[in-house]
Amino acid sequence: MSTNEIKNSLRSGPNKNGYYGDFGGRYAPEILMPNLIQLEEAFETAINDKNFIDEFNYYLKEYVGRPNPLYYAEQLTKKIGGAKIYLKSDHLNHLGAHKINNSLFQVLLAKYMGKTKIYCETGAGAHLIATAACGARFNLPVVGYMGKDDIFLQSTNVLKAKLFGASVVECVDGTGQKGVLKDACTSVLKAWSSDPTAFYCCGSAIGPHPFPKIVQYAQSIIGKEIKQQILEKENRLPDAIVACIGGGSNLIGSIHEFLDDHDVALYGVEAEHSSALTNGSIGIMQGFKSFMLQSNDGSATLDTKSLASGINFYSCGPEHSYLKSIGRVSYTYATDDEAFDAFQLLCKTEGILPAFEPSFAIAQAIKLAKEMSEDKIIVINICGRGDKDIDTAERMLGDKLGK
Amino acid sequence: MSTNEIKNSLRSGPNKNGYYGDFGGRYAPEILMPNLIQLEEAFETAINDKNFIDEFNYYLKEYVGRPNPLYYAEQLTKKIGGAKIYLKSDHLNHLGAHKINNSLFQVLLAKYMGKTKIYCETGAGAHLIATAACGARFNLPVVGYMGKDDIFLQSTNVLKAKLFGASVVECVDGTGQKGVLKDACTSVLKAWSSDPTAFYCCGSAIGPHPFPKIVQYAQSIIGKEIKQQILEKENRLPDAIVACIGGGSNLIGSIHEFLDDHDVALYGVEAEHSSALTNGSIGIMQGFKSFMLQSNDGSATLDTKSLASGINFYSCGPEHSYLKSIGRVSYTYATDDEAFDAFQLLCKTEGILPAFEPSFAIAQAIKLAKEMSEDKIIVINICGRGDKDIDTAERMLGDKLGK
Amino acid sequence: MINLENRISSIFKNLKLENKKAFISFTTAGFPDVDTSFEIMKSIADSGAHIHEISFPHAEAQADGPIIQLANIESIKNGINFDKVIGIAKEMRAYNQQIGLVMMGYLNNIFIYGIDKFAKEVSGIIDAVICVDLPADVVEESQLKQALKKENIALIKLITPTTSDERIKKLVENAEGFIYSVNVAGITGVKSAEIDKVNSQISRIKQYTDLPVVSGFGIKTVEDVRKFSKSNADGVVIGSAIVEKIQEISKKNTDKKNIAKFVKDFCSELIKSLNS
Amino acid sequence: MINLENRISSIFKNLKLENKKAFISFTTAGFPDVDTSFEIMKSIADSGAHIHEISFPHAEAQADGPIIQLANIESIKNGINFDKVIGIAKEMRAYNQQIGLVMMGYLNNIFIYGIDKFAKEVSGIIDAVICVDLPADVVEESQLKQALKKENIALIKLITPTTSDERIKKLVENAEGFIYSVNVAGITGVKSAEIDKVNSQISRIKQYTDLPVVSGFGIKTVEDVRKFSKSNADGVVIGSAIVEKIQEISKKNTDKKNIAKFVKDFCSELIKSLNS
């Protein structure tokens, strides 16, 4: 594992100022700059420190439970009748989502840096519980920043985080009345500005440089495993990889190892009503330049909504904007209805309960697989389990489930 | 894997009539006998069929996500200040409990036998969702028998099972007014009596022969992994293994491989108010002879209750009664309060949210570890994750969690 | 000591001579309450039933449907216990020396009571025992059989539609009293017996034994009994149907005499249909 | 074309001669509404403020505390946009030619508007730009700097307590107009500035540059300003305190003239305390 630049590679990451092509960067107030620079330096040191990487790998195995299976979804494949479908099982990770890969890495980095406190932002709470757990494990107090509305909607995750010893700060927008993920992002950056002794553990491949790179690095374990596992099982690379994208961490983690394998088609699937890459425009907010859903003059984000709160984000990680701009990754969106159908289909065919977020990826993968011949291989990253979404599913299904 | 008798071994399982010493047997109405005999024969054939065992192992790896880690709980160890504590991570299994090991095995056996329908009983719903998932995966309809009260209390699991395509039958006791696990057990045996084309997938190491043996066989993967992993990590066997016991499947699965290793102390931990082994008497119900909490004349079970619905059972698997009778395993109980404290402690020290059931094991293990020196090793089976118990935890903690 | 085996044998022998079938009734001891249940049994004996099964209740009755299960729970709630059931049997024997008495239930009560102690206690009182969950392969089967044999009490065997011929052969080998042929694959009181299947199952059993074969489960109405009068069974067992009647009437009527009278009339009607 | 750089330079030069400090006010364009915000700015100019920062609002203001954040959201809700902010700036310049005008906000508005178009549009109107999220390492920094330079508009640099000396050296290298020394480690309007730390930070900056250094963040009261009058800063920026006053008074009073008068009086008092 080294971040040394690879010639003519899409995997070399951002340039020294944090740009992926035109995207990314570090649009931070001066007050944040020392924190960011210190973090960047520590990150580069850590990933070149064998002990640090060994430690990360140790806990990925022992604590997260990696490698998780690259599961051949035989029933789903039969049902769809096209390409052979494999599911990457990040839903089997400790705490049920890919978020822990990143939280683990960053909490270890915080420890490496001698930090004594962790801040994190969260939307649905997945990143919060993952960070809170790692904080508990490594004896570092965690303060989670969470939108007022999300605290209400995701009370179970708030409770889990508190059981892990974390505290939660309620975030609101300027009005003080309501608050969602973007407000948590803004709030945590402000808090971090005021407290350089803290470590900010960013939950997705967004934010000012070096966060997109750090998160990509941590999540790339997903794609590394996919590559090794598919070679073991099929003795060749897959024809396509599909993942959902909110901030873009599970997607970049799934595909980063394959960016230079140009025969592998890569797909990112947004939620229809938060499809920054499909329907957004380029802007600069919260420290980075990327596609985003914003007002005409760039003063504000647009309101987004999605069945899947984890991908309900007005923007996306800058590397994705870059990969879109050069055409390496195809970005599409699925509707809530398509995702919910896909969710039910995976339950019924494989006995796997995906989170709503990867259900958007499944919906798109189904469309793709249908058009592909049986000798093709498609991999879907099931980045989270659907336990958290059960109540919503019940409301949506209503009487259809029967007694 | 073979069930051939091992000389002078505690691992040879029951005799040909299903007895472990004085316990077990097959106290079944004649109407059930052909089903049981057919099952016994198929089981013996299957476990001597390499293809079958390969298939079981394949899905343990690819679907369940085994092997799961034998995790060194460094923080907990430090906190307790005694023996080195390892956690077997069955909470990381697909669907979050050890139940899937058994459901997978039995559903594969049902397929092997050409059965076209699966029945199962369930208390808390863990066995139901595991069986429903496997049923979905192998295209066999699942009908779950569940007490009326449990259906109400465990609505999330009912919903999951339905998403997996299972249907759920409400079970009541003789009064028709209420129903819990024992009523589900009685009901499912009756249903199976009436439908020999169905396969009954029993959820714990209880019931008439050959169920205790089948469940022990399937769950022994836990102990096999513990043995291999502890040898890799410590180059020796542990000094003690601790697991909770309701029916006793996760306990027997954890310890079976160690029964002949007489230097390894083995502990089963019941819930105080359903402690059949500690406070029960020998009786015969629901097809087997074992310790149980029963009325003076043996006409009825006593009402039990526990914080952990999964171990809230009036009896226990017959092999445990045998292991108690010969003194090979120490059976104790923990109180609800002790378990809840242990639950919180594991959250706070390791960022792991155990189910309430293994929290009883943790409570006991803490007491043991404290008394053991630092060069000793103790293994606790964390047989399920606590997501299901979050609401109860919240109610119990009340304001203590803070805003 | 009365030769008990003879009592059941002679009942069947006499019936055969008259070309009649045995009417075997079944009620739950303690249901709707201890006293009434005894009153009911007496009136059943009065009605001319040949054999009566005294069911000792168990809460987890594995082979019983909702009707008997409810009766079990209610009677346990109302304070029946195994000691009291034995008491009722003793009083029944005192009341009527002709009727064949069978105690029927689940092993655990006998196991907890003590097998030998039980056999001695019911010696001279009952003529047979049916233990629902006591197949030949469990250790208590031979213990109970031997203990009962000493007291001339028969241990009755059940055979079901799914019992293989091979298994039937084994089951009838040491059987005594009569063979209980279960008509339906399943629990009591739910499915209705189909007479064709009943006949062929009984024929199947009779290939292997000369013991009387009685037919039970799923016989509910006067109409059913009339059909069975033409079957090849040597007797019929009516259980759930009687218990259900008791449930119905005891809801409306709390006078135990009235309830007993009602049940007696019902049984008389059934007996008439059986042997007309 | 007026030499804008000269306007800010000459303001500081004149103040120095008089041994006075620059009073730099800050209000949010569009708050509490577009018209009133313009009325307020005019009255601030009338009060004798030397430089005024016109904040163009952004919903995700990363460096601002709750007071300014609320003002931002309210003004966006009330229909402000970047075009209108430029309009206000133009009207301000028409109203008063002496006051230094600074547009202050987040890069995205300028980025979306177009960097070159923006510079041309505000040429001759404003004297400086402060872009909160535009550190030296991002590509737009040099673009904006160049575009503004052509129009004689300064791009103001912020330096914070956590900025290293090494970084200060780099930051001041091409700085123009004045240096904005941020007093507290954190966001606007929350912590109070401590005068000792302020002085030492300003000294630290003055080692590396001859530009005027103004002090901002955490200066809230007349009392605070009086303390700062004895600091080594060349000017003070009062932001949250003024915006908070506007919030308070505009809740009670909807007449824009009254609100403006109130703010004017507040600023006059602050200016008096600063240079007394």
Ligand SMILES: Cc1ncc(COP(=O)(O)O)c(C=O)c1O
């Ligand atoms: C289960 C799950 N999937 C996906 C996401 C989206 O995040 P990302 O796009 O960074 O992978 C989240 C975020 O909370 C999540 O919880």
Ligand SMILES: Cc1ncc(COP(=O)(O)O)c(C=O)c1O
């Ligand atoms: C998580 C969990 N642990 C333990 C048990 C107890 O079962 P057993 O004693 O068979 O392991 C259950 C049963 O539902 C369970 O769900």
